[in-house]
Amino acid sequence: MLLNELANKKLFSTKIYTSKVLPKYINQLKKRGNIKILDLGYVCGKNIEFMSNQGFIIYIEDYLNSLSVKKIDSKTKKFEYVYEFKSFSYPSNFFDGIICWDLFDYLDIKHGPWLINEIIKIIKQKGLLFCLFDTKKPESKKLTRKKITMCDNSHLLYDEVKFHRIFYTFYENRDIYKLLKDFNILETFYVKNGMREILAQKIN
Amino acid sequence: MWKKEKQEVKSPVFSTGVPSKEEFRKPSEEKMAFVGKTVIVKGELSGKEDLYVEGSIEGKIFLKDNTLIIGPEGKVNAEIHVKRITINGSVNGNIHASEIVIINKTGSLQGDIFSPRISIADGAHFKGSVKMEKIACSSPFQKERPIEEGKKEQKIEEKKTKNI
Numbered sequence: 001m002l003l004n005e006l007a008n009k010k011l012f013s014t015k016i017y018t019s020k021v022l023p024k025y026i027n028q029l030k031k032r033g034n035i036k037i038l039d040l041g042y043v044c045g046k047n048i049e050f051m052s053n054q055g056f057i058i059y060i061e062d063y064l065n066s067l068s069v070k071k072i073d074s075k076t077k078k079f080e081y082v083y084e085f086k087s088f089s090y091p092s093n094f095f096d097g098i099i100c101w102d103l104f105d106y107l108d109i110k111h112g113p114w115l116i117n118e119i120i121k122i123i124k125q126k127g128l129l130f131c132l133f134d135t136k137k138p139e140s141k142k143l144t145r146k147k148i149t150m151c152d153n154s155h156l157l158y159d160e161v162k163f164h165r166i167f168y169t170f171y172e173n174r175d176i177y178k179l180l181k182d183f184n185i186l187e188t189f190y191v192k193n194g195m196r197e198i199l200a201q202k203i204n
Numbered sequence: 205m206w207k208k209e210k211q212e213v214k215s216p217v218f219s220t221g222v223p224s225k226e227e228f229r230k231p232s233e234e235k236m237a238f239v240g241k242t243v244i245v246k247g248e249l250s251g252k253e254d255l256y257v258e259g260s261i262e263g264k265i266f267l268k269d270n271t272l273i274i275g276p277e278g279k280v281n282a283e284i285h286v287k288r289i290t291i292n293g294s295v296n297g298n299i300h301a302s303e304i305v306i307i308n309k310t311g312s313l314q315g316d317i318f319s320p321r322i323s324i325a326d327g328a329h330f331k332g333s334v335k336m337e338k339i340a341c342s343s344p345f346q347k348e349r350p351i352e353e354g355k356k357e358q359k360i361e362e363k364k365t366k367n368i
Binding site for chain 1: 307322323324325326327328329330331332333334335336
């Protein structure tokens with residue numbers, strides 16, 4: 001439905017891209033029962049509806065928006081922005097799947113591995129992690145973040161919303177493998193718009 | 205003189221999760237109970253009429269057959285059982301809705317949703333889980349009922365006018 005609406009508005013070719021990981025992610029999760037998913041990305045109503053209609057229990061937490069920022073006035077009288085590290089309040093081994101879309105790119109270099117360790121605690125064994133990483137370095141004054149909407153089982157709509165970006169960490173392939181060292185990477189896919197889709201499974 | 209008033213026949217509406225215009229009605233357009241900005245309610249609140257909240261409520265809310273609207277300045281810290289709810293302000297607590305939960309962009313919810321339909325604005329502040337509960341009878345025939353009912357009512361009116 002959404003796909004047709006957007007096609008009529010001629011946005012189809014510019015913003016909607018095929019996802020190779022999304023159908024696999026949904027199909028693999030559907031094989032399990034009583035599926036719990038945590039979405040750590042931008043709050044998107046359509047995604048919540050879509051995932052709920054698949055029969056999943058979806059938990060929402062906009063991780064980036066929930067972080068508070070500390071300004072540190074050091075001896076050199078320089079202001080430094082620091083995100084406070086925030087642990088999750090969920091029980092351990094709770095989620096069958098976690099979605100981290102366009103999240104690690106926005107955290108500083110120490111925060112990414114720390115977040116992955118937090119994710120490992122709350123995701124079940126053989127739980128699936130769906131991540132997106134940007135393969136392009138951003139322009140210097142980029143004040144947006146991505147809003148990614150599920151159109152159907154295999155298409156994602158990429159949009160930009162206003163956001164004050166403090167950090168940017170660029171992950172190359174080897175960095176991603178290092179970051180996800182406790183996961184088995186099942187699928188990687190380069191989207192035409194320069195995003196890198198990763199499907200990873202927690203190792204026992 | 206004998207002109208019949210045309211009845212509006214509703215076309216069948218299939219649920220897309222997107223709320224209709226009726227669901228966004230302003231409180232002033234309807235007769236509904238109102239909790240003002242300076243009002244603070246603590247305890248259990250129940251009733252059989254729609255409620256608009258601009259003040260503060262703490263405890264439990266039971267409006268199982270009615271609508272609850274939280275205004276932009278409303279603050280609710282309660283377990284909520286309603287037919288439908290629209291959140292423009294702040295809510296902290298689990299929501300059980302038999303029809304729909306709507307969170308608008310200015311709305312904030314920290315709690316779990318149990319409802320057959322949801323509509324959450326992009327970028328709304330929401331932390332919690334969503335469990336879509338199936339509607340008891342969701343056959344397409346039931347959704348087409350308004351037309352049939354409308355036709356029946358028309359026929360009854362026609363008979364009445366003939367009798368006159």
